[in-house]
Amino acid sequence: MDSAIYALIVNAVVAGLFAVTFGIIRLSYPEQRYASWFAVTYLFGGLMPISELGVRSTPFTIPFMILSYGSFLLSLAMLLIGLASMAGRRRPWRAFTLLVVGGTLVRTAIWNGPNNQLLHELLFQSPYIAGSAMAAAIAVGAVRKRRDPLWLALGITLALLTLYFALKPFFAAAFGSGSDPIAHSTSSYALLSQSVGGVLVVAVGLVTLLLVVQAAMGQSIAESETDPLTGIANRRGFNRQARVMIAEARARGFPVAAILFDLDHFKQVNDRYGHATGDAVLRAFAGVLVDRLPRSAVIARLGGEEFVGLLDRTTLRGAWLSAQSVRATLPAIATHLPAVTVSGGLAVLLPDDDIDSLLERADRAVYAAKRAGRDRILPMPDPVQAEPLSLVRNR
The missing domain is CATH 3.30.70.270 (Reverse transcriptase/Diguanylate cyclase domain)
Structure with a gap:
């Protein structure tokens, strides 16, 4: 079993743990509704490494390629909804729709395009770049409003994730990402992608989890310090x-x-x-x-x-x-x-x-x-x- 497979398994397990953790928080604190979006974000995100394993281990590569691309695209779109809800903003359904529909159209247009060419790789990563950049913008807006260091940390982490997606095409063009799905899954590019990307996605999840826990603790403190009859402090x-x-x-x-x-x-x-x-x-x-x-x-x-x-x-x-x-x-x-x-x-x-x-x-x-x-x-x-x-x- 090579390093890329280990990275895929670890990413899938970590994504599942995040999904379960956010789900437990949602059940424990019903008012923290946005935790549901983060649970679904990591549930869909975890399908990407699983589908990459499917590409390597079965001859039916096309369904797994579609699942890999689509699941991560949906997870980014759902992250936007969750972050906006947690920041007290209106849910960006238009951005959600544009990201999902636009990403689908772009991937369809370049489906048979030449791998390892810069334009093709830029188009492939463009929905991911746009999604992570919009998420970073939401975090930056929350920093301006709330002056919370955790939101600042999340904004920085999302900006690094955006930079990571933007640099991947250049790395693929320079060193190659594989001429077909099987070659791609066994390439050094795939190992770098799963390792570095996994670390950044975990970092986003950890900071987001801290923000959700902070909000839940704040809710608990507020409830313990509020007179239930009058709504003022006890x-x-x-x-x-x-x-x-x-x-x-x-x-x-x-x-x-x-x-x-x-x-x-x-x-x-x-x-x-x-x-x-x-x-x-x-x-x-x-x-x-x-x-x-x-x-x-x-x-x-x-x-x-x-x-x-x-x-x-x-x-x-x-x-x-x-x-x-x-x-x-x-x-x-x-x-x-x-x-x-x-x-x-x-x-x-x-x-x-x-x-x-x-x-x-x-x-x-x-x-x-x-x-x-x-x-x-x-x-x-x-x-x-x-x-x-x-x-x-x-x-």
């Missing part, structure tokens, strides 16, 4: 984001303020209207927080009817105004929901604070607001002691 997500905000605030020397909200008499809402209505109130209140607090705020539901907003570059006065905006909006939260009020407590970040101590002071302020009659925000900064609520509503 306590775990809040703690992680708050640590980042506090670290940046201390590094740059800007203030941070916390607002703790507690819906007043919320148990009565559940008792009187039912838990479905209570859940609707919680969702609506989360929407008010997202709408009324600054976009840079870290907003979370800590549990039950308790919510928090962490505001960067915000003093006590700024936090009070933001909290009052939420409180003033609440009566009009939704016409079909029962009227509710909210009590809020404020705390600003001190030099020796951590998240727990900051929230503890805000929690004490919430209890003070409830003891003072509820439906208010405490403490009140001195400059706004006499400011009418109507002015806050008009801000």
Whole structure:
């Protein structure tokens, strides 16, 4: 058994492993739908080395030649769809169609052409060059948008694959690729093609797999840090984001303020209207927080009817105004929901604070607001002691 056969077997096995791996990810993470395209990409890609083995081992070379060319062409076309989906772009069905149809027409036109001649070899490789170049362009576009080093690595790898396809015709013209399918399959050109091409295809698969796993892990983290009822962060997500905000605030020397909200008499809402209505109130209140607090705020539901907003570059006065905006909006939260009020407590970040101590002071302020009659925000900064609520509503 010569080296070329070993290379073909290894490439087929590796392609199969990639197909199975992407398939498992797709089944484990149903939202990662683009993993299906990568599974099919490597499933079809694995048919190419198998068909090359068929050319060597059977007298029926033409069917295997068609399968070899067509399977790899389809795998490149499907790679385009998968990469575009993973990058958040529209699926390039037009490019898919042009690549498959154009590649088929080119291969048909040169079917009986002279091997080892530069023009013939360039035409043979042209669909592969076009497909890998379009895939590289998708990766480069993702790099510009996401600034992700993995997308950069994929773009570089796909560019090398494009260069590889572009150089193959010159190598074939210079050293020969075999005058017929059997001679081709036993030539040094075939060994180089399967070895170098196999390495590059594996590299593309590995980087793509890392991107898919990264997205799946990101999805898992997001789900574990998101409150399923309201869609905002839960306590775990809040703690992680708050640590980042506090670290940046201390590094740059800007203030941070916390607002703790507690819906007043919320148990009565559940008792009187039912838990479905209570859940609707919680969702609506989360929407008010997202709408009324600054976009840079870290907003979370800590549990039950308790919510928090962490505001960067915000003093006590700024936090009070933001909290009052939420409180003033609440009566009009939704016409079909029962009227509710909210009590809020404020705390600003001190030099020796951590998240727990900051929230503890805000929690004490919430209890003070409830003891003072509820439906208010405490403490009140001195400059706004006499400011009418109507002015806050008009801000």
